[in-house]
Each structure stands twice: as structure tokens, then as C-alpha cells.
Amino acid sequence: MSSVNIVPLTKPRSQRGVIWRQFRRHKLAVASAIVLILLAFVSVFAEQIAPHDPNAINSSYSHGKPQPPTAEYPLGTDNFGRDYLARTMVGMRLSLIVGVTAVAFQLVIGISIGALAGYFGGWIDNLLMRITDIFLSVPAFLLLLIMAGILGGGLLSLIVAIGALNWMTVARLVRADILSLKEREFVVAGRSIGVPAWRMIVVYLLPNAAASIIVSATLAVPSAILTESALSFLGLGVPPPNASLGNMLGEAQQWIRTSWWIWIVPGVAISMIVLAFNFVGDGLRDALDPQLRD
Amino acid sequence: MSRYLARRLLQAIPLLLVISLLTFAIIEIAPGDAAQMYIDPNKGTDPAYIERVRLSLGLEQPVYVRYLGWLKETLSGDLGFSFRTRRPVALEVGDRLPNTLLLSGVSLILSFVIAIPIGVISALKRYTLLDYVLSTAALAGISVPIFWVALLLIQVFAIQLGWLPASGMSNVRESYTGWLANLDILRHMILPTVTLSLAQIAGWSRYQRSALLEVLGQDYIRTAQGKGLRERRVLLVHALRNSLIPMVTLIGVSVPTVVTGAFLTETIFSWPGIGRLGVDAVTGRDYPVIMAVTMLSALMIVVGNLLADIAYAWVDPRIRYE
């Protein structure tokens, strides 16, 4: 390490600026963020951009078999003769929407429960953790069916169901972090001077647990997207005829051998979106963690 | 600590009771019942026959009578009979539990054994080529849908190359015995285990890496770095121990799934496990089986949580339980 550095005077940097600079150093994260923004844009304007209606059936073109890519159908068609490019775009939109809203739901519940349990301890911790256990023990499939039964089996019930399935991990992680942080000097000090609990949690503890929360959020969005795709693959997710990357894969199973692009395209799309979220999450974590800065 | 343990175990009892009530209630609320599974939609089954089936299954009784009946039977050790197959639930679960334990257990151990070292190496060799390669591979591993990978694996290794079986737990054409039979099962386990472990290994190694990095970034480590090699080594070991806290969470959460199985993988590979049994039971509203599988899962969670919390205290001496 060098000894004394004469540092030229520069403008004072804001907190946000520092984080942004750190993030920019992580090239893959930046690239992924750009990709995600592009994807979001494409998804929002999918119907305008796509040359064909994603649900329009063209059996005279397909004759029951998926058709290979041509100039008119850049990604070919599925066995119903529907434009695969249009369906992929619409599918990505759906996956993004479901992923993000389901996780938002999970975070709100998970952070609240985890923070309260970790900070207050005692019977509150016990009660909340037992509630967490209850949600963990009820079989996921059962929970999903109930949601479908009560909420009607559409998109909303899917989002609530995925949300209800995974908040427990967030809760436990936040609780674990808070449990460790609770005994630190600044917390003990704050308590002793009478800082109210909510302020303790929101202003002091959660930001320190932020790294944990962000990492789990960025792992949760992909997880939600993957769960939705698995459910749609099984026929329990997004109802037809709307395309979701998952139900496209469900229909594509039989064509892996003869029309392999039908299987590859949605899988690569899902992987791409999820990978992008993961890189961004990594970049954010590196940028936000004060102790990792040099 | 022992007081804490005793309290937790005692609390487990009302917890399990609540879970059983909740599950029972959920099955009630869900539309349909087990008698309807005897309907053949192709032929228009006589509704009177379905009513008779309903009576024979005891479904006409009010829900609290059935719940109390179930509770009494279960506490005396009788798990009842499956509505779908009329075989004892104990047999249905007992036949399949070893299969699931085998598959999920081996995947869990494999994932742990591979993920921790990968995560540690990534963290220690941060920003080197090795780190980038490992991290990207891990990211790719958790980004691909497992059923997508599974079917690709089957297509390549089972159908095109013919090296590994596409389905089932054993080869029915030949009846192997002894160690050949075990080898046969092992062979059938390869693809499903790879499928199950892929995402786990990738995810866990990332967690391990980030957890270790966080610990390494703390002040006492920097101090040690400044002080010299031996102090640094001792503290690295300490750091490693601390970094295991989130890992313990992850594993604690994963233990119950070893028992409840992985439905998707079991279906694709036709593996005769609890995962499939549970889902089939839910689809068929077979509540004796649903209850048995749920209570088993709940028991595993209680045990898993307890072990995880004890492990926290052992790993991080700052955490105290009264």
C-alpha cells in the first residue's frame, strides 16, 4: 500500500453517486441492466413491435407441426401456426410482470415478519417463526390449489400464490441478520438512549441488512419467474391462450427432437432474463456494501 | 440451552396441531372430494354410485367429526387407508419414503459438498479468472429452469446416446439382485440427481461466496491482514465459521424437502417418491394421504428449524438464547 496520498480536491460525492460508480465497475451488471431495460421496453410494446398477433392460429401454414424460422417468421411458428417471436415477446412480458410483483409481495411480508421477529425476540419471535413454519409445512401444491379456488385461477391468484410460497426464506434471512446485528454496539447504544423500535429497525438495522435483502430479492425474482414457468409448464399457471414462457415450454415438450428451436427459445429466454437479474443483483450488492469498497 | 430446547419441543405440539387443522380446513374448502375420483367422465357415471362411494369413505360426516376421527386414529398410530387405492397409508408412504430419501438426500449431500468449496474458493480468489468462471457457471446454473435441463439431458444421454436410463428407478426387464441391483439403481439415479443438484449447487455456492466476502470485509479481518500470516489464518477459519450462518439457514430450509421430495423431477423421471404421492393425493383429495405427508413434512420442519437454531448459536457465540 502507498504511504501518503496527495488527493486533489474534487467535488464532494453524494452517497448515491458513490454507489452508482461502484455499480458501473461491475461490467456484466451494467450490461445486464441494459438488457433488462431493453427487454422491459420490448415487452411493453410487444404488440406494436411484433409483426403478427401472438394468438392468431394459422393451421394451414403449420399443418400441426412447428415450422422453422423464415423471413416472415423469424423464430418460426409453433404447431398451431402462431408466430413464435410474438409469443416469446409476450411471454417475456408476462414472466417479468409475474416475477416482479410476486417478489414485491414477498419482500413486504418477509421483511416485516423477519425484522419484527429478529428485533423483538421473545414470544413475538416465537410466534412469527411458528407462523413461518406453518406456511413452510403446508404443501405448496395444496396452497396453490386453494389460491386458485378462492381467487379464480387467473394471473392474480398465481402472483399471490407464488408470493405466499416464498416469503419465508426472506423472513428467516432478515431475522438471522438482525439477530447478529442486534448485539452490536451501535444497537445497544441506540436502545439505551431510547431510540424507538421502528426507527431502530428501519433506519439502522434494515440498511445494514440491505445487502442480505437485496441478494435475496434478486434471487427471489428469478425464483418467482422459474416457479411461474414450472407451474405453467404443468398447466397450472398462466391460462391459455395467453403465452407465458412456461406454458410455451409445456407445449414444446414433444418437439424437442424434431423441432428443437421450439424447445430452446423459451428456455434461453427464461435463462437470459433470470441471468440478467442475477448479474444486476450481484452488481448492486457489491455497490451497496460499504465494507467492500476500496 | 436445555431449557430452550425443552420449550421448543413443547411448543412443537400445538404447532403441529395447528398445521393439521389448517391442512384439514384447506382440503375442505377446496372444491371436490375423493369420491368424485371414481367418476369416469367418458361414460357418465351414475351419481347414485358416487353417493354410495361417498358413504363408504365416510365423507358424508361433518368435517369436525372427520377431523377428530383422524386425530384419534393418528395418535393411536393408525394412519388410515388411502381413499384412492384403499391401501394402508403407512404402506403407501413407507414404500416411497426410502426412494425419496435416497434421491433427495444424495442430492443434498452432493450439493453441500460441492457448493461450499466452490463458494469459498470464489471468495478467496475474488476477481481472478477462476472466480469469474466459477461465479458465471454458478449463475448460469441457477438461471436455467430445471425441467428444461432435465428434458434436454434425457434427450441427449438417454435417447440419443443411450448411456443412461430415461425413467424409473430400476431395470424391469432384467431382475437384478444383490450389488448389481444397487448399481442399477445408482445408474437410474444419475440424471435425476444431476437435475436436482444443479440449481442447488449453483445457488448455495453463491450464498457461500457472498457470506464469506461479507465476513472478510469486516474490521477485525482487516486488522488481522495487517498483522500477519498466522493471525490471518486463524481468523480466516473463524470467518469461515461465521459465513456458515446463512448456509445453515439454507440447509435448514432444505431438509424438509428431502422428505417431501421434488415433484417435478420425480414426475419427469417417473421416480416413485413422496413428491409424486403428495401431489397425486392433493389432486385426488385423498385426505388420509395428504394429512400423513403434511404432518411428516411439518415434523421435519420443526426438527430442521431446531437444528438450524442450535447451529446458529454454536457458530456465532454472540447469539444467545434464554
Place this chain on the structure above:
Amino acid sequence: MRKFALLSVLILMFVVQGASAQDSTAAFSCPQTGGTLIVQGEGDPPSLSGLYANDGNSLAVTTFMDEPLVLGGENWGDKIEPALAESWDISADGLTYTFHLRQGVKWSDGQPFTADDVLFTFQAVLEDDNTIDWKNNLIQDGKPLTFKVVDDNTFQVILTSVNPAILNNLSIPIVPKHAFTSTSVKDAPYNTNPITTGPFKFVKWETGQDVQLEANKDYWGGAPCLDRIVVRFISGVDNVANALQAGEVDFARIDGADLTPFQNNPDFTLTQTPRDLMRLVGFNTKSKTVGDPAVRRALITGLDRQAIIDTAAAGNGTIPDSVFNKSSSAYQAGLNTQYPYDPDQAKKLLADAGWKDSDGNGFLDKDGQELTLKLVYSGSFALMGSIAPIVYDNWKALGVNITLNPLDDATANTDIYDNTSTDKPYDAFLSGWGLFGTDPSHYRTFYADDTSYLAYNNPDVTALFDQGDKETDPAKRTAIYQQVDKLLWQDLPIIPIFQPIGVYVYTSKLNLDAAEINGTFLTGLKYPGRAYFTQAQ
């Protein structure tokens, strides 16, 4: 002397020839013996007892093991043929059937098969407590039929009134009396350890994995060529196709999955055989929108059924021209005029029925009611998932505000199949029915009254069904059901979409010529004992 001997030998040969032509179950000599045939089932069978085997999973196993008195009933093919009963006489008044049972038949445990077993079986079926599905088959005019054991090999059934369908009704698998302690068969150990007369017998059931059967060397129809049959549990047609390709299943029916890997492939043989099923759209005939027959006629005109066959069934299907399945004795080709696909004509028909888009939202309406159509179906049934998008697309183009609602199995049961109210929660559903064999009277269940799936109540149709139940003259009976066909074809409470052609795929090492692939048997094989491998696997 020699000439006489030769002559008598020749005559004897002709006589023997004649007898066995009538009874095609004479012994078959196997070109090759040995080997294990692996077939597929969806999952664990609810029961291995012939009395309770009424679902796909159980029948996939029991059809290899059990035998009824005569073939031709619900799960036993599409023709009345001798099985355990070698022949039968019908009294002049048509009320007494005397069955001459096959002699020398043994159960798989070595005990002889006698008329007592037949009596026991029918008594068990009739007992309420046993909740056996076929109880109604043995009841006439509210009372059970009368049975009589004349001697070890002769069994009589006495009816109270003439019933032309009685042989179909009596086609129930026979179980051995000595395997039970009483007529209470519901929880008997027999259900997991059956004793049977058929070509294969039960060996082992590996829960969750398979059921193993072995050849019954003493089978009256001749020892089977194969050593063993294993029914492996693999669910999902794509997983089955994978298993076939990997050689883990030898013979399976592939419905609606890509057949390309098997076509033009010397390792596999494909055989098509028509199935006794009809895939259809069923309407809630009390619905506010599709309750009008004119609307339904427009909808069938606006549905591209050939496209559905091409996409959902890979072209393996025929467009029906009757509400009865082809195997039914009531079916008459050319009886009805077809509704060819013509979207413009369909739009015109809807307009003629008074539906116009008066508010410009793209959907038709009439008197303030929008033409909404809630289409439900069982989401777990992949075939329905392939049919639905085309129905959606075609009818949306006509201006129908159609929504698709896949349901999980239990909800499908509650809403559609176990719903006896007349107020249905759907406008239409996608489903299928059949496997009735030759007798058309079964179709009554669907059209007879407004609690059925279709909420359909047409007094003319009901009266005709009543007549058909009583009519003994086959020609007159057929004429009655053809009238039913004409009426229903006009009214269209269902739109028959297609009759599937089953495609059986099997390894080329297997020879199934003598075994006869027959889609009306759940296992797909009429004589499984005659299947053999031409090479070792």
C-alpha cells in the same frame, strides 16, 4: 378301409375347422417363446380386482388377467364373442339365457372354474355394500335378475322382460368364489392379490413403479408366448414417448405427441386403429347465449375441425357425422348431412339468429346480452389443452366473447361431471365419451334429462330412448336410434369434433399380428397371449 379312414379324417378336419372358426380362441402355436413385454400405465391401480377395475390404471393391468363370460361389454371389445362361456342358448320367449361354460378352465391357483364362481361374482356385484359400479347391469325393472347354477358347467340367467343388451351387461370379469370368505369383497385381500383365469397372472406390485405379471402356462387358450408382462407407471405422454425411444417401454399408445421419431424408423412399428371415443364440445343447453340451437349450428359451421385433428391429434382422427360413435350399432354413415367449415356462413347464421355487434366492441350481442361463452375443460388433460386454442381462435373470429377456463381435476368433477343441478357454471365444456361398444342405449345418460352435463331435456328424444330400451327386433331398434341421431344432429346439444384414431407404437422386435391390436381393449391387445418377440431384446 384306407379311403374311409382318409375320408373320416378329412371330415373330422372340416368339423374341427368349423368349430374353431366360430370360436377363434383355439390354441395358437408360438413361433418364438420367452421375453418380457413392458407396457405403460399412468400410475398405481386403485384395485387389482376385476370387480373394481373400472379406471384406466386398473384396467391396464387387469385386462391381461381377468375374463368375463362373454366379450363385448364395457371394457371388453366391440363384439359379443365367447370367453369363459363357450356358447349360449336363448329360450324362445327370450327370457332365459343358458350359458355353456368352457370346460377344463383352471384358476391361477390351480382350482377348477365352475358355475359357482359365476354365481358368486354376480351376487357380489349386486350387494350394496360392495359398491361395485356394475350393479345396475344386473338389475331389471328395479329387481335383480335371477340366476341359476344348473351344473358345474351350465349357468342360467332369467330375465323379467326381454332385453337386447343383456349380453353386453353380463360382460363382467368373473372372480373365484374360493378366494373370498364371504360375498363382502370390498376390502378382501383378493384386491391386492388376485386369482384369475386369463393368459397372465399376478406376481408382484412394486408401489409407484410397476406391476409384474407372468404367463399362465395352463391358460385354456394355450400357453402365452411371452414369459412376463410388466406394466410400468409413467405418466404424461411425452414421458412415455421418451421411454419408448429409450427402449424402456415396448408398446404404448401415443396420443397427440410428435410421432416423427417413430415414423420411417426401422426400430419401431406404428399401427393405427380406430378408437371408440368421441371428442366433443358439450353445451349447457340452458345457457343464455348458447342455449339457442341456431347459435350452436353457427358455431359448428365456424369450427375448423380438420385443423383440430391435424394439430391436436397429428391428423389421426375422423370428423364425425353422427352423435353416435362409429362402433355403435346405431351408426349409419351418410344418415346426416355434414356441417362443413365455413366461417362466412357461420357469421351469417349468427346474424340470422339476431346477433349483431350493436355497440362496436367487436363482440356480438342481442337484446342487451353479449355473446359470451365460458368454455371449461380439464386442464390436466393435454389433449384438451391442444384443442382449446383452436376453438378459441375460430369462435373469437366470429365475434363470440369466448374465455377459456382450464380446471383442475377435482373442480372439473364438481362443476361438470358430478354436477346434478340444472344451473351449470359454464356455457360449454370440452370432453369426450365412448367405450360403450355396440349398444347405443348408454348414450341416454347424456341426453335424457336436464341434470346431465348438457342440461338437455327433449321429450321426443327421451321417448325414443325409452322405446329403444324395449325393442327386441334389431332392425327396428337401429331405426329408433337413428331417429334419435337425426334429432340430435339438428339440435346439436354437442358438437362432435372428432373420433380419434389410436396410434400404437412398438418396438419392431415385437410381433403383434396374432395378438391383434384393438383399441377397444384398454391394453390395446385382444389376445396378449399371442404376442411374441422375433428377436431377443
